[in-house]
Amino acid sequence: MIVSVLKEAAEEPRVAAIPETVKKLAAKGLTLQVEHGAGERAGFSDAAYEEAGAKMVDRETAISSGDMLLGVQGPDPSQLKGAKKGAYLIGALSPATHPERIGGYAGLGLEALAMEWMPRITRAQSMDILSSQSNLAGYKAVVDAAATYERAFPMMMTAAGTVSPAKVFVMGVGVAGLQAIATAKRLGAQVSATDVRSATKEQIKSLGAKPIFVENVEGIEGEGQGGYAGETSEEYKKAQAELVSGHIAKQDIVITTALIPGRPAPRLISDAQLATMKPGSVIIDLAAEAGGNVEGCVAGETTTVHGVKIVGTVQLARDLAGDAAALFSRNIANFILAFMAEEEGESGGDSARFVLPDDDEIVTGIRLTKDGKIVHERLSG
Structure with missing residues (x-):
């Protein structure tokens, strides 16, 4: 079986396999070929891939023979065009934001596997690209906040007086939020955080931050499926808004991370709440591509509203291309290796082939197309 690693478009510096994962896949009997220059922007040279056992090819060869x-x-x-019918297409395929592409994959006879729809189950943790990339995004969000905020993060005792620590508030305590808390604490900020999921309160405390939670309100439905936050009751939303309004007015930096799969990002901060914040404050909105958690946020741009800078981040992990590519490629390799089945070859020796059982929870979670048809239940309707 031939595995082709494709070079990404100009705006994407990451790559889906690095020399380390090339070696791992080759050790299972797979033949690896990499499109020329695929890893350069992430710091991986063609020579490094060749040393790891891959063959460097042009794009036409990579697609037609893979x-x-x-x-x-x-x-x-x-x-x-020219891809083999029945070939597997594996990556972040954006079925929610680019559904028109999925029909195209089906028309080409490809079996499209969307890694971002990986079920959040224990068995699939090492394959979860959203978690690995969100971890880096949470870190980078704080670094960007520190660069945008025109004051220091830690408390400083100087002969000229004391510099107070920055107050950082993290809204949404998933993978990105937890890393943002940890990074802000390392930089010396005074950190607080909130989430609709009550179970995160102890996680926030464990990182040395202050939990900010609505108490004694009925109708909380925030414990969403698959580790994601879900919708909340109207009563909770009202109480949360009042709590946030009082808290963010005292904050220097706010980092929002709230996403609900398949839906627009929930609105966490309104224009009226922005008006209560101190001029020069900074908000990093990690949900900008899904519509933003903050009113007035524009994806890919930094806007200033009521004197508050709102940074609409887009694919922050790309800014850490080397590490992001390494984690992404390990997720991909872990997935492939988990479904390599050993079998006896015609000559009597053992060989391995890639097998995706139709009844496997991981397979049904990420398989979008098969045999020329769209087969995922979230798309077939």
């Missing part, structure tokens, strides 16, 4: 096509972002179907 039994597996690995990518970070899902390519436009027009770029995959």
Whole structure:
């Protein structure tokens, strides 16, 4: 079986396999070929891939001969003409934001596997690209906040007086939020955090931050499926808004991370609440691409509203391309290796092949197309 690693578009510096994972896959009997220059922007040279056992090829060869096509972002179907029918396309295929591409993959006869729809179950933790990339995004959000905020983060005792620590408030305590808390604490900030999921309160405390939670309100429905936050009751939303309004007025930096899969990002901060914040405060909105948690946020831009800088982040993990590519490629390799089945070859020796059982929870979670049809229940309706 031939595995082709594709070079990404100009705006995407990450790559779906690094020399380390090339070695791991080759050790299982897979033949690896990498499109020329695929890893350069993430710091991985063609020579390093060749040393790891991969063959460097042009794009046409990579697509036409690959039994597996690995990518970070899902390519436009027009770029995959000539691909083998039945070949696997594996990567972050954006079925929610680019549904038109999925029909194109089906039309080409590809079996499209969207890694961002990986079920959040114990068995799949090492394959979860959203968690690995969110971890880096949470870290980078704080670094960007420190660069944008025009004051120091830690308390400083000087002969000229004391510099007070920055007050950082993290809204949404998933993978990105937890890393943001930890990073802000390392930089010396005074950190607080909130989430609709009550179970996160102890996690916040364990990182040395102050939990800010609505208490004694009925109708909380925040314990969403798969480790994500869900919708909350109207009573809770009202109480949360009042609590946040009083708290963010005292904050220097706010980092919002709240997302609900398949839906627009929940609105956490309104224009009226922005008006209560101190001029020069900074908000990093990690949900900008899904509509933003903050009113007035524009994806990919920094806007100033009521004297508050709102940074609409887009794919923050890209800014840490080397580490992001390493984690992403390990997620991909872990997935492939988990479904490699040993079998006896015709000559009597053992070989391995890639097998995706139709009744496997991981397979049904990420498989979008098969045999020329769209098969995922979230898309087939």
